[in-house]
Amino acid sequence: MLSSLPEEWKETEKKREERALEDPKTKEKVIRYDRRSNHSRPKKKIKYFQLKHLVDKSEEEGQRSATHAARAELIHNLEEPGLIVAENSNERTIDLTQEEIVGQAPLAVATQYFNIKLNELGPYSINYSRSGRQLLLGGSKGHIASFDWRSKNLGCEIQVLETTRDIHYLHNETMFAAAQKQFVYIYDRTGTELHRISKMMSVNKLGFLPYHFLLVSANEYGVLSYLDVSIGQFISRHYTKMGPLRALSSNPHNGVVTLGHHNGTVSMWTPNMSKPAVKMLCHRGRVSDIAIDREGRYMVTGGFDAKIRVWDIRQYKPVNCFPIASPPSSLDISQRGLLAFGYGSRCEIWKDVFSQSEPYTPYLKYRLSGQLHKLQFCPFEDCLGLGHSNGFTSIVVPGAGEANIDGLEVNPYQSKRQRQEWEVKALLEKIPADLIMLEPQNLTQVYTGPIEAENNAQGNDKVKKKKIVLKMKKRGRSTPGKLASRKQKILDRRARQLLKAKLRSTKAKGDQMKMEDKSILDRFKS
Amino acid sequence: MKIKVLCRNPKDYVRESSRDIHKLPRNLNPSMHPHEAAREYVRALNATKLDKVFAKPFIGSLSGHTDGIHCMSKHPKKLSVLLSGSHDGEIKVWNIASRRTLTTISAHSGFVRGLAMNNDGSRFVSVGDDSIIKLWEYPDHSLFPSPHQPLSTILGSTAFTSVDHHQSDPIFATCGDKVEIWNETHSEPLSSFTWGPDNITHVKFNPIQTNLLSSCAADRSIALYDIRQSSPLQKVVLSLKSNAVAWNPMEAFHFTAANEDGNLYTFDMRWLKRPKCIHMDHVNAVLDVDYSPTGQEFVSGGFDKTVRIFREDWKHSREVYHTKRMQRIFSVRWTNDSTYVLSGSDDMNIRIWKARASQKLGKLTNREQKSLDYLEKLKEKYQSHPQIHRIARHRNVPRTIKASAKERREILQARRRRRQNMVQHSAPGTVPKKTLAEEKVIEIIE
Numbered sequence: 001m002l003s004s005l006p007e008e009w010k011e012t013e014k015k016r017e018e019r020a021l022e023d024p025k026t027k028e029k030v031i032r033y034d035r036r037s038n039h040s041r042p043k044k045k046i047k048y049f050q051l052k053h054l055v056d057k058s059e060e061e062g063q064r065s066a067t068h069a070a071r072a073e074l075i076h077n078l079e080e081p082g083l084i085v086a087e088n089s090n091e092r093t094i095d096l097t098q099e100e101i102v103g104q105a106p107l108a109v110a111t112q113y114f115n116i117k118l119n120e121l122g123p124y125s126i127n128y129s130r131s132g133r134q135l136l137l138g139g140s141k142g143h144i145a146s147f148d149w150r151s152k153n154l155g156c157e158i159q160v161l162e163t164t165r166d167i168h169y170l171h172n173e174t175m176f177a178a179a180q181k182q183f184v185y186i187y188d189r190t191g192t193e194l195h196r197i198s199k200m201m202s203v204n205k206l207g208f209l210p211y212h213f214l215l216v217s218a219n220e221y222g223v224l225s226y227l228d229v230s231i232g233q234f235i236s237r238h239y240t241k242m243g244p245l246r247a248l249s250s251n252p253h254n255g256v257v258t259l260g261h262h263n264g265t266v267s268m269w270t271p272n273m274s275k276p277a278v279k280m281l282c283h284r285g286r287v288s289d290i291a292i293d294r295e296g297r298y299m300v301t302g303g304f305d306a307k308i309r310v311w312d313i314r315q316y317k318p319v320n321c322f323p324i325a326s327p328p329s330s331l332d333i334s335q336r337g338l339l340a341f342g343y344g345s346r347c348e349i350w351k352d353v354f355s356q357s358e359p360y361t362p363y364l365k366y367r368l369s370g371q372l373h374k375l376q377f378c379p380f381e382d383c384l385g386l387g388h389s390n391g392f393t394s395i396v397v398p399g400a401g402e403a404n405i406d407g408l409e410v411n412p413y414q415s416k417r418q419r420q421e422w423e424v425k426a427l428l429e430k431i432p433a434d435l436i437m438l439e440p441q442n443l444t445q446v447y448t449g450p451i452e453a454e455n456n457a458q459g460n461d462k463v464k465k466k467k468i469v470l471k472m473k474k475r476g477r478s479t480p481g482k483l484a485s486r487k488q489k490i491l492d493r494r495a496r497q498l499l500k501a502k503l504r505s506t507k508a509k510g511d512q513m514k515m516e517d518k519s520i521l522d523r524f525k526s
Numbered sequence: 527m528k529i530k531v532l533c534r535n536p537k538d539y540v541r542e543s544s545r546d547i548h549k550l551p552r553n554l555n556p557s558m559h560p561h562e563a564a565r566e567y568v569r570a571l572n573a574t575k576l577d578k579v580f581a582k583p584f585i586g587s588l589s590g591h592t593d594g595i596h597c598m599s600k601h602p603k604k605l606s607v608l609l610s611g612s613h614d615g616e617i618k619v620w621n622i623a624s625r626r627t628l629t630t631i632s633a634h635s636g637f638v639r640g641l642a643m644n645n646d647g648s649r650f651v652s653v654g655d656d657s658i659i660k661l662w663e664y665p666d667h668s669l670f671p672s673p674h675q676p677l678s679t680i681l682g683s684t685a686f687t688s689v690d691h692h693q694s695d696p697i698f699a700t701c702g703d704k705v706e707i708w709n710e711t712h713s714e715p716l717s718s719f720t721w722g723p724d725n726i727t728h729v730k731f732n733p734i735q736t737n738l739l740s741s742c743a744a745d746r747s748i749a750l751y752d753i754r755q756s757s758p759l760q761k762v763v764l765s766l767k768s769n770a771v772a773w774n775p776m777e778a779f780h781f782t783a784a785n786e787d788g789n790l791y792t793f794d795m796r797w798l799k800r801p802k803c804i805h806m807d808h809v810n811a812v813l814d815v816d817y818s819p820t821g822q823e824f825v826s827g828g829f830d831k832t833v834r835i836f837r838e839d840w841k842h843s844r845e846v847y848h849t850k851r852m853q854r855i856f857s858v859r860w861t862n863d864s865t866y867v868l869s870g871s872d873d874m875n876i877r878i879w880k881a882r883a884s885q886k887l888g889k890l891t892n893r894e895q896k897s898l899d900y901l902e903k904l905k906e907k908y909q910s911h912p913q914i915h916r917i918a919r920h921r922n923v924p925r926t927i928k929a930s931a932k933e934r935r936e937i938l939q940a941r942r943r944r945r946q947n948m949v950q951h952s953a954p955g956t957v958p959k960k961t962l963a964e965e966k967v968i969e970i971i972e
């Protein structure tokens with residue numbers, strides 16, 4: 001019986017994997033899933049055989065899980081992403097109109113191209129919920145509406161009777177925050193006011209870190225505040241001292257908040273550090289908006305010098321720069337890496353801006369009836385929302401959205417019960433704000449630098465210095481003068497120790513070749 | 527121009543009827559799952575905290591003895607059967623599952639010093655302070671004839687202190703003033719070993735190298751014998767006397783000795799010069815030790831009224847169990863299903879503990895098991911993070927134990943400091959380098 005089976009069926013699991021890896025396409029996929037680069041193996045040969053066995057085993061498991069994930073794409077990937085392919089060299093994607101795109105697409109796509117005319121209370125800020133199901137519109141004259149943009153079922157529509165500068169959904173569709181004239185307010189999906197956050201004053205921009213449950217606000221006076229919405233407590237408040245804050249974006253990869261300033265600099269902030277973790281000069285002139293891609297690799301900034309600049313934010317280096325007709329009012333990067341920006345009544349969508357080859361023609365463009373205020377790609381859909389002075393317009397952008405959903409992260413099709421369960425789980429797994437750092441993978445790695453710098457490297461400057469407690473002595477040996485001199489002695493000793501450590505580390509740096517042979521535990525040697 | 531726009535059919539994502547299970551689309555791309563490390567860390571932290579919440583290790587006690595319990599023996603074939611011998615000469619056979627006594631035998635006058643079952647569970651041997659060895663039959667059907675009579679009785683010359691049965695042959699070893707090897711069918715010993723005039727307190731057969739035997743004596747020595755030879759093999763003398771020895775059931779050469787100084791010493795018998803590991807958490811003499819069937823962990827109990835569980839290669843205990851009423855522990859056993867730990871103490875009770883304090887007993891669903899496995903792996907991955915380490919390690923112990931543990935720690939630190947000072951203030955090379963482990967071994971006699 002066995003002999004009649006095809007040869008492939010009789011293979012062991014390991015052999016099957018090896019054979020799968022021979023295919024260059026699978027190999028390419030495996031690299032995407034391979035997390036082992038995060039735990040690079042020490043160059044030194046491991047002597048201790050049990051440890052060697054453990055390391056080898058974990059390497060093997062890492063390889064296997066990556067191969068499994070790559071091969072499982074066949075089952076998991078239900079959808080193919082959208083695309084536009086020119087059939088001959090005369091055709092340009094930029095010439096396509098929305099009517100042509102919708103005309104060639106399935107009927108259901110027609111619901112994605114629509115215009116809502118609201119020309120009295122604009123311009124409108126917009127925000128899609130994390131799942132892309134709901135859309136929030138906030139007119140600057142106080143008109144706020146939340147609705148299911150596909151079925152156009154209205155969730156709520158309220159008039160707050162004061163200026164509204166920004167709006168943002170919280171962790172799911174059931175609540176949203178609005179930055180109004182004086183304070184930030186939180187409303188539920190029926191439009192009932194839940195909270196007035198009077199400590200967030202004159203806020204210009206709002207952001208939300210969903211895994212940390214942090215509402216981030218940047219205000220007119222240069223204050224950046226973090227509010228934990230699950231417990232209602234302020235986590236930290238940074239006085240940036242860099243003028244009014246009008247551009248805010250959060251890095252989805254590591255939760256670092258990026259601010260754009262008047263003088264053309266961009267600064268990156270974590271809740272733990274009272275000074276920016278990174279500060280870089282990006283434009284000659286005010287930074288108008290910032291967008292960061294979902295893998296946290298590239299940042300795109302638009303400035304009043306009428307330029308769009310693309311940055312590699314792992315190395316803090318420029319990648320690309322192109323001029324546009326006038327300063328962009330809003331920027332966004334889609335899940336699949338399309339860049340959209342708008343100026344005046346124009347909106348352009350560009351492709352492949354992260355590669356250094358020059359892309360110098362847009363992928364698509366669109367002309368609005370009003371002045372563009374805010375644009376955002378809808379998650380998991382080939383759809384771009386544009387909030388402008390005459391209301392809201394939604395256009396179709398093939399290839400923008402992630403095709404395949406992960407039901408355990410964000411599920412647009414979840415039921416009420418699933419949403420409730422997800423909420424409880426998300427709250428249980430809320431990441432403490434302290435863990436926001438530039439390199440989130442540091443958490444799984446052994447810190448190998450000098451001990452003194454350890455806390456700074458982890459992005460934490462709140463570590464207290466050791467308090468000096470002096471013993472009280474009798475017979476005039478604890479007069480204030482004596483106490484001060486004793487304290488000074490201790491301080492001097494500490495300073496000497498620090499200096500010695502510094503000398504040691506510089507000496508070690510000079511002898512880099514030797515260091516590589518040493519164990520990381522050597523830094524504890526005195 | 528060829529155009530394709532993403533357009534999902536909701537039917538692919540929503541279950542058809544409310545009787546169906548929900549559909550779960552997956553996308554394993556790492557960019558869909560940001561903050562991987564931080565989320566795993568939080569999960570590991572929560573799992574560690576939940577472990578502490580669910581830690582209810584005490585299951586129940588077997589009460590019925592009218593004096594302290596001195597020795598216990600597991601049935602090799604039946605998980606629920608336990609034999610125990612007490613200070614008043616009674617042997618009780620227990621059903622652990624129902625927590626009932628199957629039978630009570632008045633076996634000896636004075637202490638029952640040792641109990642050992644043969645490999646198929648058909649017979650067991652008991653020895654006592656009355657210098658008598660008794661061989662009993664264990665009935666198949668668990669109904670004991672009443673009154674229960676021994677198969678044979680052997681009268682020795684001096685009091686016996688311990689007994690252990692061979693793993694496969696009908697041979698057992700006793701000790702007292704000498705180590706004697708007996709056949710179940712003979713009334714005279716097959717052979718006897720002596721190594722100077724001394725009182726031998728404990729014997730144990732190796733479960734893998736079945737002819738290997740170890741003993742502890744009052745002269746602070748642990749001796750090794752091969753029962754096929756006429757003279758003992760080797761003897762290692764520690765700084766204080768050892769009370770019991772347990773062989774690792776998976777690694778034939780490894781054994782752990784419970785010492786009077788409150789430490790346990792794991793030796794490799796090929797390298798007796800220094801112990802492989804010193805396990806130092808008890809604060810008073812350790813009286814008994816027993817390995818888990820996996821060979822990775824062992825349980826110990828002693829004069830400080832606590833049961834501790836150690837990993838074979840870890841210095842400090844993974845777990846400590848104590849109750850207000852539990853007195854000095856004379857005997858501990860790890861059950862053969864590796865799930866429970868039994869302790870017999872001076873307060874006439876045998877206590878049943880879970881080997882893993884927060885383990886959920888009974889059948890788990892597949893999803894439950896997978897989730898627990900996942901969390902176990904996460905806890906292992908993030909165990910060195912300070913907060914997780916602190917929560918996982920923290921145990922509440924009685925004040926006296928905490929105080930004496932602190933005192934012992936200070937003594938150790940003082941010793942280290944003293945040695946450092948000696949080295950610093952002597953000419954280089956004059957103070958011999960000696961680790962704590964090397965210091966503990968006084969001598970090795972071949």
